[in-house]
Amino acid sequence: MFKLASAATLTIFMSSALLAQAPAAQPAAAIKRMPDGKPDFSGIWQGGGISARGATANVVPPAGAAAPAAGARGGAPPAAARGGRGGGGPVGSQASAGLPTTPTLQPWAVEKTRNLKNIDDPTVHCFQPGVPRVVGMPFPLEIVQTPSKIVILYEAFRSYRIIPTDGKKVGGESIPGYNGDSVGRWDGDTLVVEVTNFNGKIWGPGAMRITSDKYKVTERYNLVGDTLTYEAIIEDPGVLTGPFVYRATLTRPAETRIMEYECLENNINLSSIVQ
C-alpha cells in the first residue's frame, strides 16, 4: 500500500515536473539531447557571413549566371554591417512579446550618437564586440556543454564566455568587462542567461552605439531541430527609454573549426576611415 501510494505520488510529482519543463512549441523528440536530458547545444554554429553558406558561395558564377554576384552588390542596413540586426529572425519568447526590435535612446544619447563615427566603434580597434554583437559577427562560434556550464568560444575577436547553468554566479567580485558576467539557468528546454557587469565601453546591437554600466542582456537559447534560435532582451536605463529585443538564427556551417582571429595583427589603414 505504502509502495503504491509512493509510486503514485512519485508519478504525479514527475508528471508535474515534466509538465513544468515541457517545451512550449517543440516536440521533445525533435532535438538532440545531452545524457542529462537537457537540449544539446554543443558544436559549431554561425549566424552570418559569406562562409556560412559553404565553399561554393565564394566562387565567381560563370557568365550568364550572375544573379548572386549582382545581388551581392546590394547594400546592407548599417545595423547588419555592425554585427547585429534588429528585428526579423525567429519568433521570440513570451518575455519579449511586444518589445520593439530597435532601440529608443534617451535624448542625450541621441545627440551623442549623432556625433559618433565608424572609427569610434570599439571593434574597429579590435576590442571585443560584447554581448550580443559577438553573436552576429560573420564568424563561427563553438559551444562546449557540460552538465554544469556552457562555454562559448567565439572565433571573432578571440572572445569566449563561461556560463554556469545552475543559476549561480561563479567566484566573487569581478571587474566590469566587455562580455560582462553571465549566469545561466534552464527554463524547460530554454537556456536563459542573464548578463550584467558590463564596462559601458561596448556598442549594443543594431543602432545602439552607446551603453552604460547599467547595460543588461537577457539571452534565450533554443534548439529548433538543428537550428539554434537566439534572443537577447536589451535593457539599459542609463541610455534607453525602455528595453528592446535582438534576435538571430544560427545554423551549423559547412565542416569547419574555430580558427585564430588575431585582429591586431594587421589592423592597418585606420587613418583613412573618415566617418
Added chain:
Amino acid sequence: MRIRTALLAAVGLVLAVAPIWAHHSNAAQFDATKRTTLKGEITKVEWTNPHAYFYVSVKDATGKTVTWSLEGFPPNTLLRTGWSQKDLKQGDTVSVEGCLARDGSSIMLAREVTLGDGRKLYWGPAS
C-alpha cells in the same frame, strides 16, 4: 524552380555577405562607384587579420610601376570559401577587379581575382 532557386541564392548571398563589414566600414574607405581592374605581378601576400592583403606591381599609363595593396576578407573566411594559400604566390600574374580608395591611395577593396590558371574567386566583398 530554377528561377526560384537562383532568387533564393541571390537573397541568401546578400544576407550572407552583408555582415562581413563587421570590422570596419568599407563605405567610409572605398568608393563603390569607382571600380577598376588591375593586372600585375604579385609581390607579397599577407594572410593576416583582420583583413588579408596581397600586393601587385602594376605599370601605370606613363610606364611607372606602382605597387597596389589589395584588401579582402579575413583569411579564415577566404579558406572557408574556397581559397588556398597556394593560390597566390609571389611572381604570379593576376587580374583584380574592385573599388578604389576614396583618398586616392593605391589601395583597392578587391572583389574578383582572376588567377593565372583562369579560375575566378572573390577576395573581398562587392563594396
